[in-house]
Amino acid sequence: MPTTATLGRPTDPPLTRQEREVLRAVGCGLTDTEIARTLALPENAVGVHLGRVLAKLDLRDRAAAIVHAFDSGLVVPGRGPRGTAPPVPRTAVRRPRGPRVRISVLGPLRAWRDGQPVDLGHLRQQAVLAALALCRERAVGKDELLDAVWGMEPPLTKVVPVYIYRLRKVLQAEHGAESVIRHDRCGYRLVPDAVEVDVARLEERVTAAGAAERAGEAAEAVRVLAQALELFRGEPLAGLPGPFAELERLRLTERRTALALRKLELQLRLGRHPEAVGELWALAAAQPLDEPVAALLMRALCHSGRQADALGVYERTRRRLADELGVPPSPLLRRAHRTILGGCDAGLAPGAP
Incomplete structure (x- = not known):
């Protein structure tokens, strides 16, 4: 996993220390006002730094910056603005008696206990368990759980220990376990x-x-990725x-899309164009x-002999980007469009960028 020193792809321009701090704060879900207060910056400077980060890393918007901060390792799931406690060594943990719990x-x-579904209670109680499940290799402090589940509006009562008691x-598995x-x-x-997550x-x-x-086993890779997506x-x-939960929803949804694209790319390399088109x-x-x-999709359609359909996908996507986001197509989409207009055989060959 990349570190903050090697943030982004090897070809990305390096971020300055201040830009990395702003990106980390954005990944933690802070607003520009909160970032300015935390980093002792003028609020307008936060927007300038974020704009430079988006430009250097070729990111579309703030949501893309959040995903990048997680995927690059600059922000670790569950580690919010208050910081985190050090991990607890696995050797210090004894396996409990009784059946495993699946989440x-x-x-x-x-969640299932001994193969049977369990009632996890109130939604915020469930959110506490989700934070523990996604930070399963380390301890999560009470303040961190407050940040994770309640954000800037923590409860007035000491509800976290109550939720933990109920979840326990x-x-x-059984009385006394x-x-x-x-x-x-x-x-x-x-x-x-x-616990299995x-x-x-x-x-x-x-x-x-x-x-x-x-190992060159593309068909096996497709099969295993299909299992992952299931x-x-x-x-x-x-x-x-x-x-x-909001940040993890975004990150995991992006992860799902990335894995689906990876599988479909392999299917195209294998010449399974009609199958890829449907998905x-x-x-x-x-x-x-x-x-x-x-x-x-444009590439798959083009290799299936459906150039007109591929151009139709471009036009529909272009209109939606303009109508809903007010932006033009990205270089990636424009490049695909130009290649299809010139013929599919060269630039859109399987494995081409």
């Missing part, structure tokens, strides 16, 4: 060997797909309140303003 965040939050009860939620001086955490299974499959692709059951963390139509209908999706 799913790649859709509406759900519903997730406990050790809880899957521990507490120490660093905060609360899920016991790693006692679907995001971990997702990343295991992504790693396996990468290994298959590097783990999504709708909008991640659907309906959960709080800044943490890309569905993806484009769900995300009509996503230009990489539109560009890949």
Whole structure:
């Protein structure tokens, strides 16, 4: 994973220290006013720095900057503006007795104890569990949970310990069994060997797909990526309140789209154009303003002998970008359009940028 010193792709212009700090604060969900106060900057300077960051990293808007801050490792899920406690070594955790607990965040939050679904209670209580599940390798402090679930409007009462107590009860396998939620001086955490979270299974499959692709086994990579995408059951963390859930919804949704595009790109390399076209139509209908999706659909259509349909996708996407966002097509989409007008065989060959 990239560090702050190597933020972005190797070809990206380097960010200054101040620009990295602004990007991190944006990734943490702070407004320009809050960033100015936190970094001791004039508020208008925050906008200037953010504009430079977007230009250097070729990002469309603030939402894209948030995703980049997470994906580059500049912001770690769950680590909000107040900072975080150090991770707790795994060797200090003993595996609890009783069945494992499974938690799913790649859709509406759900949990199972001994294979049976459990009632996770109030939505903010669920948001507390989601924060623990997505920060499962470390402890999460009470202040961090307050930031994650309530943002700038924390509750007047000490509700976090109450929610933790209730979650312990519903997730406990049996009376007298050790809880899957521990507490120490660093905060609360899920016991790693006692809880399985679907995001971990997702990343295991992504790693396996990468290994298959590097070995030249594109068909196997497609199969494993399809398994990874099947783990999504709708909008991640659907309906959960709080800044943490909002940012994670955005990040995981972008992750899903990126994995789908990666799989479809491999399908095109394998010459499976009609199959890719069907999936890309569905993806484009769900995300009509996503230009990489539109560009890949145009490419698949062109290689299927449907040049007119490919040009129609460009025109519809161009109009929606203008009408809904007030922006022109990106260089990526314009390049795809020019190549299709000149013929599909050269610039849109499978694997071409």
